[in-house]
Structures are given as structure tokens and as C-alpha cells.
Amino acid sequence: MVHLNPEQRVFVTERHLATLTTLREDGSPHVVPVAFTWDDDTGVVRVTTNRRSVKARNAGRRGPDGAPARASVCQVEGGRWITLEGTAEIVTDLVEIVDAVARYARRYRPLEPNPDRVVLRITVDKVMSSAYMAG
Template sequence: MAQKMTDEQWRAFVSQGTRTGKLSTVRADGSPHVAPIWFLLDGDDLVFNTGKDTVKGRNLARDGRVALCVDDDAPPFAFVVLQGRAELSEDLEQVRHWAARIGGRYMGEERAEEFGARNGVPGELLVRVRIDKVLAYAAVSD
């Protein structure tokens, strides 16, 4: 039987290794848009970067509601779904800082500054989502 994760467990789960998140945003017509993202937790916030002119960026500027799913697709399976509302920033110092930290997680610390420079440029956004709701289960197939 599936086991509900504690706060500590789900935070460790989503932060483990290089698991990507599947981010859902709301299109102008109300339909969902889902895309994989690199991300970090910062306290009670989910943090990621995206281009201002991407589908995600345009959706978030219009409607900040998001849901993010992080899962383990190997038995006994586990998943975490985070929901919240996004705040956008174009502050290049912050965009660059977080782009480097996120790049370090996914590509290794030796490449962190490379990703900060690549993704910390005009036209990129820092997205900070205050997590309002968490659904987190482990051992789903047990």
C-alpha cells in the first residue's frame, strides 16, 4: 500500500540527484501545457528558469498557477506533486545566480558558472513558486 511521505521525505525525494520535474502551466484557452524542467527547492519555494518568450514563460506571465510532478518510474514507484503560484523576476543578478545553482545540480558543479552565464541573460526569467499544496507518496506498488 502506498505510503504518504513526510515533509522531510518529499523534500529529499525531489532534491535527489538529477530528477527533473514535469511542470504544468495554464494556456490562454484554459488547457494545460506540460514541459520538463530543471529546478531546486529554496525553503518553501520551487525555483527554476525559463525564457520569457517560451510557452511556459508566456503562460506564467498571464496565469501564475502551476503544478509540478516529480516521480520515480522504477518499482515500487513514488511521486510528488507540488502546486503553487509563480512569481517572475527579470533581475539578471538573481536569474544568473539561480541558473548557476540549477546548472550545478544537473550538470555538475564544475559547469555551474557556464550554465549561469548561458541562462542568466536578458530574456530569461527566474521563476519562484511558493508551494501551497503537496501530494507525496512512496511505495505506490507495494
């Protein structure tokens, strides 16, 4: 499991947006702005989204070899940046969706109810960051 250093942990709890990169069926990158939360206990990034969104479809697709999809989020502010990369999956479990919405509300703002909401969960296995946040 990936652990962030103290500077990185603070940065991913500040109110910033990020970009999410997933791969389309043809292998080309799909990059969109997102809000995300970091779960330091599990090394997981969560993005709430609509089940029919392109990012959800991309994250739910397995590779030709059956490997799980890969995704990354990249947050930038001035000279600070962090990229969190790992395996992606779509979670439809109501308990995890409720937890993700609560985490989102703490970092950003409360969300309106959405019966089509799912969680794009990235289990992070690679972290890159600016020298300002080197461990």
C-alpha cells in the same frame, strides 16, 4: 509557508526531471519536462527558462479576476512522486536569476550564459506525494 518532510526534501534534491504544468490563455494545460530546484527556506520552486517561452508567458498571465497564475511541478521516480503547486510569477531580477542558476548547477549541471533567461518562481501552497513519502 510549506515545509517538506525529510523524505520529500531528499527526493527534490536528487537529480530527476519533472513536468511543469501551466495554463494557456484558453485554460488548457501546457505540460513540459523541466529541471527545477526547491528552496526549503522559502518554500519556492524555481525553473529557469527563456523569457519568450510558452511556460514563461503562461506563468506571467493573470486570471480574469486578476489572480496570479497557478502552476505545478511533478517529479516521479518508480513508486515515488511529489507534486508542488502554487502561485507562479516570472522574475527578471538579476540577483534571483544568478541564484537560480547556481542552484540549478548544484542539482543538475552548469548552464551556459543566456541574456534572455528568467526565473519562473512558484510559491508553493500545496504538496501532494506518494505514500512512500507521507509525513
